[in-house]
Amino acid sequence: xxxxxxxxxRPTDWQGPDMQKRIARxxxxxxxxxxMGMGAIMLSAGFLAFLLVVMVGNGFRGFTQTELPLEIDFPxxxxxASPSQFEGPNANANLQVMGLREIVDSSIEIxxxxxxxxxxxxxxWTAVNAMILNDPKIVERKATVYLxxxxxxxxAYKDEGNAEAEQKVRELGDQLSTGxxxxxxxxxxxTDPMQVGIWGAFKGSLITMxxxxxxxxxxxxxxxxxxxxxxxxxxxxxxxxxxxxxxxAVPSIIFGLLGLAVFLNFFGMPRSGALVGGLTLALxxxxxxxxxxxxxxxxxxxxxxxxxxxxxxxxxxxxxxHVLPLALPGILTGTIIGMARALGETAPLLMIGMRAFIATPxxxxxxxxxxxxxxxxLWSDEVxxxxxxxxSAAIIILLLFLLTMNALAIxxxxxxxxxx
Amino acid sequence: xxxxxxxxxVIGLGxxxxxxxxxxxxxxxxxxxxxxxxxxxxxNYHGWYVALWAIIPATIFMMVWSFVSPALITDAALTxxxxxxxxxxxxxxxxxxxxxxxxAYGNQVNAFNPLSQSMVEPxxxxxxxxxxxGAIAALxxxxxxxxxxxxxxxxxxxxxxxIERVTMFVLLLASLIAIVTTVGIFLSLVxxxxxxxxxxxxxxxxxxxxxxxxxxxxxxxxTGFGAIPLFWGTVFIGAIIAMIVAIPLGLLSAIYLTQYxxxxxxxxxxxxxxxxxxVPTVVYGYFAALTVAPxxxxxxxxxxxxxxxxxxxxxAGVVMGIMIIPFVSSMADDSIAAxxxxxxxxxxxxxxxxxxxxxxxxxxxxxxxxxGGVLLAVSRAxxxxxxxxxxxxxxANMTANPFSSxxxxxxxxxxxxxxxxxxxSPKTLAAFALGLVLFxxxxxxxxxxxxxVKKYREAYE
Numbered sequence: 001x002x003x004x005x006x007x008x009x010r011p012t013d014w015q016g017p018d019m020q021k022r023i024a025r026x027x028x029x030x031x032x033x034x035x036m037g038m039g040a041i042m043l044s045a046g047f048l049a050f051l052l053v054v055m056v057g058n059g060f061r062g063f064t065q066t067e068l069p070l071e072i073d074f075p076x077x078x079x080x081a082s083p084s085q086f087e088g089p090n091a092n093a094n095l096q097v098m099g100l101r102e103i104v105d106s107s108i109e110i111x112x113x114x115x116x117x118x119x120x121x122x123x124x125w126t127a128v129n130a131m132i133l134n135d136p137k138i139v140e141r142k143a144t145v146y147l148x149x150x151x152x153x154x155x156a157y158k159d160e161g162n163a164e165a166e167q168k169v170r171e172l173g174d175q176l177s178t179g180x181x182x183x184x185x186x187x188x189x190x191t192d193p194m195q196v197g198i199w200g201a202f203k204g205s206l207i208t209m210x211x212x213x214x215x216x217x218x219x220x221x222x223x224x225x226x227x228x229x230x231x232x233x234x235x236x237x238x239x240x241x242x243x244x245x246x247x248x249a250v251p252s253i254i255f256g257l258l259g260l261a262v263f264l265n266f267f268g269m270p271r272s273g274a275l276v277g278g279l280t281l282a283l284x285x286x287x288x289x290x291x292x293x294x295x296x297x298x299x300x301x302x303x304x305x306x307x308x309x310x311x312x313x314x315x316x317x318x319x320x321x322h323v324l325p326l327a328l329p330g331i332l333t334g335t336i337i338g339m340a341r342a343l344g345e346t347a348p349l350l351m352i353g354m355r356a357f358i359a360t361p362x363x364x365x366x367x368x369x370x371x372x373x374x375x376x377x378l379w380s381d382e383v384x385x386x387x388x389x390x391x392s393a394a395i396i397i398l399l400l401f402l403l404t405m406n407a408l409a410i411x412x413x414x415x416x417x418x419x420x
Numbered sequence: 421x422x423x424x425x426x427x428x429x430v431i432g433l434g435x436x437x438x439x440x441x442x443x444x445x446x447x448x449x450x451x452x453x454x455x456x457x458x459x460x461x462x463x464n465y466h467g468w469y470v471a472l473w474a475i476i477p478a479t480i481f482m483m484v485w486s487f488v489s490p491a492l493i494t495d496a497a498l499t500x501x502x503x504x505x506x507x508x509x510x511x512x513x514x515x516x517x518x519x520x521x522x523x524a525y526g527n528q529v530n531a532f533n534p535l536s537q538s539m540v541e542p543x544x545x546x547x548x549x550x551x552x553x554g555a556i557a558a559l560x561x562x563x564x565x566x567x568x569x570x571x572x573x574x575x576x577x578x579x580x581x582x583i584e585r586v587t588m589f590v591l592l593l594a595s596l597i598a599i600v601t602t603v604g605i606f607l608s609l610v611x612x613x614x615x616x617x618x619x620x621x622x623x624x625x626x627x628x629x630x631x632x633x634x635x636x637x638x639x640x641x642x643t644g645f646g647a648i649p650l651f652w653g654t655v656f657i658g659a660i661i662a663m664i665v666a667i668p669l670g671l672l673s674a675i676y677l678t679q680y681x682x683x684x685x686x687x688x689x690x691x692x693x694x695x696x697x698x699v700p701t702v703v704y705g706y707f708a709a710l711t712v713a714p715x716x717x718x719x720x721x722x723x724x725x726x727x728x729x730x731x732x733x734x735x736a737g738v739v740m741g742i743m744i745i746p747f748v749s750s751m752a753d754d755s756i757a758a759x760x761x762x763x764x765x766x767x768x769x770x771x772x773x774x775x776x777x778x779x780x781x782x783x784x785x786x787x788x789x790x791x792g793g794v795l796l797a798v799s800r801a802x803x804x805x806x807x808x809x810x811x812x813x814x815x816a817n818m819t820a821n822p823f824s825s826x827x828x829x830x831x832x833x834x835x836x837x838x839x840x841x842x843x844x845s846p847k848t849l850a851a852f853a854l855g856l857v858l859f860x861x862x863x864x865x866x867x868x869x870x871x872x873v874k875k876y877r878e879a880y881e
Binding site: 027040240315 | 580584587588590591592593594595596597598599601602604605608609611612668669670671672673675676677679680689691692693695696698699700701702703704705706707709710711742745773774775776778779796799800802803804805806809810830833834837838851852855858859862863866870
């Protein structure tokens with residue numbers, strides 16, 4: 001009986017109002033779902049854009065500085081110094097003997113009154129020093145130089161500062177101007193935000209990256225070649241593979257703890273140096289290079305190996321003469337990506353003491369150094385408002401550096417990608 | 421002569437040895453062409469054979485010497501007449517010696533203790549003396565071994581086989597570094613944690629609810645090392661708030677990009693989303709602390725939430741969640757792509773809409789892969805340092821209010837280990853115990869995630 005009622009059931013009425021409503025509802029759900037997906041992407045990309053806009057908005061002001069003109073009547077204040085004194089190797093010493101700082105201060109007092117020196121950044125006179133060294137003839141005439149003002153006035157002029165500084169800005173009025181802050185590119189860390197620069201941190205980053213690359217690249221490539229081409233299937237190989245995969249996922253701060261316990265406390269290497277930083281980052285980067293390197297080696301077709309073996313090459317010659325050159329673009333891409341990660345890393349370097357205040361750029365791998373991300377972290381902790389824009393400006397430099405590296409990786413991948 | 425210059429000298433001499441080895445072998449090769457005794461290996465291999473013989477034993481000697489010589493140098497310095505006035509107490513002797521050593525090596529300029537200044541001269545003499553002995557011995561070894569290998573060059577010397585054996589050994593050594601690192605991490609964490617647990621009971625550490633290492637009572641009576649608030653803070657930020665942000669956004673992005681997006685849109689959007697993972701975490705931390713946190717606090721105050729802090733769990737968690745989006749989305753992307761298209765086509769053929777197919781067929785089929793991706797993301801989030809250091813605060817609160825300040829394991833590690841601290845206080849060692857917990861937890865999460873992903877992959881093969 002049951003089957004009879006079923007056969008009697010009328011066919012679905014697709015055109016009926018109920019069904020139409022149901023279909024409309026399902027289509028609406030479909031559209032909603034699609035919009036949600038689109039929304040998720042837009043939200044993520046929007047956040048990225050927001051972050052970049054905020055950083056660039058804050059940061060571009062870090063590349064400029066507020067300046068006041070200062071007229072220096074060199075023949076009068078120096079008592080008739082001749083340009084020849086400031087040429088050759090003794091120039092700097094002669095300037096020091098002459099007391100350039102006092103000369104600049106007295107010129108400031110002539111032009112801006114007793115308290116005039118409070119307007120200018122304490123280290124600003126070094127600009128005059130550089131100017132004389134650059135062009136000694138300047139001491140024969142009157143010259144107008146633009147010197148950076150103190151941080152409070154700088155902040156007040158560009159944005160909104162404290163009441164006192166705003167008052168000063170109104171008083172000085174048209175005299176204030178902004179100029180490009182060359183010091184920011186050539187100086188190192190300092191206590192005065194008007195004098196800080198990123199060169200020291202940049203150089204520290206560069207040296208650390210070189211150490212990292214020199215250690216991680218050969219080790220990573222060799223390990224990848226061994227595991228992919230020669231490793232027998234046994235316990236040891238399994239152990240190596242498990243360790244590499246684990247290392248790739250270990251939190252970076254743990255590598256910092258390793259560096260602290262092993263390199264600093266056990267081997268007694270110098271603290272804060274690029275050597276220990278590079279070693280620590282190399283251990284972190286190596287697994288990334290091994291994993292991408294293995295994929296690159298795996299994608300070289302076996303026919304190439306067989307052909308080389310067939311004409312009498314030894315297994316090592318096969319790999320070093322044929323497989324490695326073909327896999328190299330892929331390995332390089334992975335290396336650049338790993339290096340980019342290492343470049344942005346902060347936490348492990350804090351552990352090994354690279355957060356010290358370092359005012360001179362490092363000149364060797366054992367000198368105390370700091371790196372760009374750590375410099376950003378240190379400046380972000382500063383109370384002085386002048387450091388906000390400097391931090392963002394340093395972030396812009398770091399991001400530019402990273403984007404260049406990533407773009408290079410993408411270019412290499414597209415340029416050398418081979419479909420076998 | 422410093423060890424670096426010596427090393428460069430040895431390598432330089434090795435290259436000279438390479439040249440002579442090659443010269444001799446290529447002479448034999450030209451001679452062998454007329455007679456019948458052909459060379460077994462190419463001249464280059466003979467060159468490398470001599471060079472390796474010249475470099476490797478000397479380098480090994482230098483490494484051993486750098487471990488042995490400090491003890492010899494100290495002994496020599498102690499037998500010098502200047503050492504007569506040294507105190508008998510072993511501890512102050514060691515302090516004076518280490519200061520003198522630092523000055524002698526040029527790591528330190530002035531001595532705090534006048535006695536160490538008098539020890540500098542004998543120390544310097546001893547260093548020069550033993551460095552010279554080391555250098556002469558190393559150079560002698562270079563010559564002796566190089567000449568030995570050079571004399572060995574004969575037409576039937578299997579130079580290539582030997583070189584290849586050495587190269588193979590180097591390749592194996594490179595792979596073993598991964599194991600050494602893992603063991604190094606584990607041992608250093610366990611060793612330092614053991615010292616910590618000899619001072620603080622592990623039970624108090626793991627189950628205590630008061631974290632206040634600044635107010636340590638003293639030897640044996642240590643309190644304030646209860647890590648539960650840190651574990652809660654870590655889970656709250658990394659596994660709860662960050663995932664509430666990352667899972668829906670990451671999953672929906674992956675679905676849209678794999679199922680709906682035109683190829684061109686996908687080709688642009690995917691790298692853009694991946695940039696989110698490439699931005700350094702210190703930048704996110706700065707952004708969270710400078711922009712997100714104040715905005716969230718103002719918002720909380722405006723809707724009347726009390727106890728809103730400028731360093732909030734929410735700010736750190738949201739920003740971390742956004743950083744994690746690419747991990748979730750690429751894992752989801754992979755596992756959705758791995759679902760056989762027959763299943764999708766079947767569902768569509770039955771009249772299901774796209775979204776119904778995704779919700780009822782693709783997601784359930786891809787679920788293990790997605791879960792694995794989420795676990796990996798959680799493990800990354802709880803190990804993340806800079807965002808929480810800069811935006812989450814230092815107060816060890818056990819609160820579920822996202823607008824209040826909490827602290828995490830990684831933040832506390834940074835706090836405990838920065839600044840000058842002696843290395844035997846429980847305060848410093850606590851960082852290693854926290855590191856050990858972090859290491860074990862992330863390891864377990866990763867292993868589980870990989871297991872889940874692997875199991876799922878087998879289902880369709």
